[in-house]
Amino acid sequence: MQQDPSQISSQKLLGLLRSLVAEVRPELDLEKITLESSFEKELGLDSLSRVELISRIERAFGLALPESTFVEAENGLDLLRVLTTLRPHLADLVSAAEARPRSETATLPERARTLVEMLEWHAGHHGERVHIQLYQDDGRGGTITYEQLKTGAQNFAGALQQLGLEKAQPVVIMLPTGADYFFTFFGILMAGGIPVPIYPPARPSQIEEHMRRHARILENCRAEILVTLEEGKRAAQLLKGLSPSLRQIVTAAELRLFTGRSTTVEIRPDDIAFLQYTSGSTGNPKGVMLTHANLLANIRAMGKAVDASPEDVFVSWLPLYHDMGLIGAWLGSLYYAALFVVMSPLSFLARPERWLRAITRHKGTLTASPNFGYEYCLHRLEDLALDGIDLGSLRAAFNGAEAVNPTTIERFAEHFARYGFDRRAMTPVYGLAESSVGVTFPLLGRGAVIERVERDTFMQRHEAVPAEAEEPHVLHFVSSGLPLTDHQIRVVDAAGHELPERREGRLEFRGPSATSGYYRDAEKTRRLFDGEWLDSGDLAYIAEGELYITGRIKDIIIRAGRNIYPDELEKAIGDIEGIRKGCVAIFGSGDPQTATERLIVLAETRSEEPQERRRLQQQVNALATDLIGTPPDEVLLAPPGSVLKTSSGKIRRSASRQMYEEGKIGQRGRALIWQIGGLLVSSLAVQRHRITELLKASVFALYSWSCFVLLVPFAWLGAVLMPNFRLRFKAIRTVAQLFARATRTPLKVVGSEHLRGIAGPCVIVVNHASYLDSFVLAAALPEPFRFVAKAEFSRRLITRLPLEKLQGEFVERFDTGKSVDDAARLLDALKGGSPLLFFAESTFTRIPGLQPFYMGAFKTAADAALPVVPVAVRGTRSILRDGSWFPHRGSITVTIGEMIDPAKIAQESGKESAWDIAVALRDRARGFILRHCGEPDLS
Structure with missing residues (x-):
């Protein structure tokens, strides 16, 4: 009523x-x-x-x-x-509208190389097919078709480009689950940017911790644009104060108002598709770089393991800022044209029956949750709330993203069997962000496999010896299955030697889904890799080819030669009446007197009565002694909220240990006004630093332009008035070197001997990144050379006159055919004896990267049978970008390569055609420049 x-x-x-x-x-x-x-x-x-x-x-x-x-x-x-x-609202959560019917059968984008190509395939082949169903209790949730997703994303892409988004720039998404999230994610991709999902702030009492963590993410990725909702703008403004790079905060509603067209950006399989920041349970967040190729390889491998098809319906409440919800649930559904039924995590937490009711209503075949979700349903839901639930359509209920509890999966299968749940659908899996999401999956339809292992043998010798059926106090480990297709796993000891089956060690993996490292963090990337293998950070053993995870390396406590696994003990203590379930942290804390680790149990309880607290401490001690053979050094009973967790609900043992060692356990969080005050004070420090840096940069820019204005007239006069070519070039070089010294710009030249050793004329080819390139080359190259300049310079006297005196040659740009035609004229120019320098890209842009090379320089060299000398310029683009007249401090490196002889190419390859030789010259020269210019390949 x-x-x-x-x-x-x-x-x-x-x-x-x-x-x-x-x-x-x-x-x-x-x-x-x-x-x-x-x-x-x-x-x-x-x-x-x-x-x-x-x-x-x-x-x-x-x-x-x-x-x-x-x-x-x-x-x-x-x-x-x-x-x-509130307006009157339908409160009967049991009644449900029928799911909307889907359109024709779908085909899969098997040749798609990027996520954008994947979406365009579906939009082009079955655009009216419903892709996303936004779940609501009354059945009135909106739907998004493939064509609507593509159109909405293109609109958002155009808006982001209008805001100045450039290729490969990160954009932060701080949005809840909803249509705007999907449009924003693909809009960023279509605009050439890199999505960076983060979670919106939760309750005000935690805002300071959230903002500081997000600030560390922005500091790492250096995003300039953040997309949020109107209600999140205030929090985003606090974040802007803490993040020097962040310049624009825009809402999804504002992006939606854009009416122009987006500019098509070339996206390649090896481009970063998005940055997945780790949950930070053991330290600062790390940005895992995942390319389009990584994601598609993982999606295809997981789909093969579960026999995914367009007939599937994936029901999810998982957050879209975590890999399991974003990749496994949404992008996997998108690839396989499965209906994606989605609700927000808050909808699930408020009423977990919604998850099960959505499966019932839409006949869900696939779903996923961390172990927490299954446990939550067990202790939160009463039979009355489950009236009408039917889980018989499920063929796989994935359990991953955190430790899988054998008791939970057994109890869930038993309890929900009466609602049609088939225990064979319970599918424990293993994955991590560094492998996109999935690493191992069990055989489909088999159900969970749980091993019973001798406790003492495992804790002391790290051997997983199967226990006898009647043996008490055994360890239970759940199989996570076999490696996905084309992926491999191994278990190694501390020295990196691979261990045999049933021996516990460090888990490593490799495969096409594996990341190339952490964004802008070379040191952590170095520690991630062990040759071609990646370190998972987990302990595990393999039995009959299947993976059994035993714990996190950093969380294992070593005491008296025994390994103590916090996860098992935490769950057992959480079952004690009076201790808050899921709110127990066990960690080791160094004892400076004995130089050993003390075993600390931090458990939340609401009880403040002394006698009850003594009872709880005694039970914890007894349980720990029973399970691990030793009592803890300290049992700390703390009020609710003392055990720190990540946004995904994982226990932050390292952070809890730090709070314990700092004596902050049990302290109430600061009031919202004090949290905001602390953030504002921090932001003032950041803003002061930002203003100081801006002032320093402005002074440098003004000084640089002053030097330029003073020196360039001498260069111009020297080029025009000196009596011969060598003296003119010397005048230019002298002024260019003085300019570098005056602005304290380090100029490093590598390989000068390669140019000095050439007797006679040659063709020099260089990448083009900035207006500074000509000055840099004049200062850096050891021998005089002549420029091949674009024809626009010949139309102004102030540029034409010095270039003509320096024997420059003018050619049309943006016309490959014209460039080849100019080769005949340039052949005559080479007879003068001095090297002829070409900017092989012809022009430059703001976007970092090596563009395709024009053929003019190489056709000229092939026709004249002259060597090509590749020269790579590095650093000029960051000092002065296209479209900007604000120079920045930086260093420049000019690397001169060995000459490439066309006669030698003809001899080695047997090619006789001048065009074939020109193509080979281009490819070799471009390969050298690509290796030394420090920028990605845009060809």
């Missing part, structure tokens, strides 16, 4: 609040509780308690609260404001 918002009773709401508090915090004085009492600080209500409170309020008032209420409401008054502004 729905209730008129005007009849919402504050006393009834207070009664519901006090009733819940009486259950979870019986020691509190209920009469002192008001609607102004803080849920977290005064009442100690954790996230699950708040979910239960909202659920009771919805049942009592017959209204459905927005998902945002779950994280935004800080006290009863916040809930009252939401309730009194």
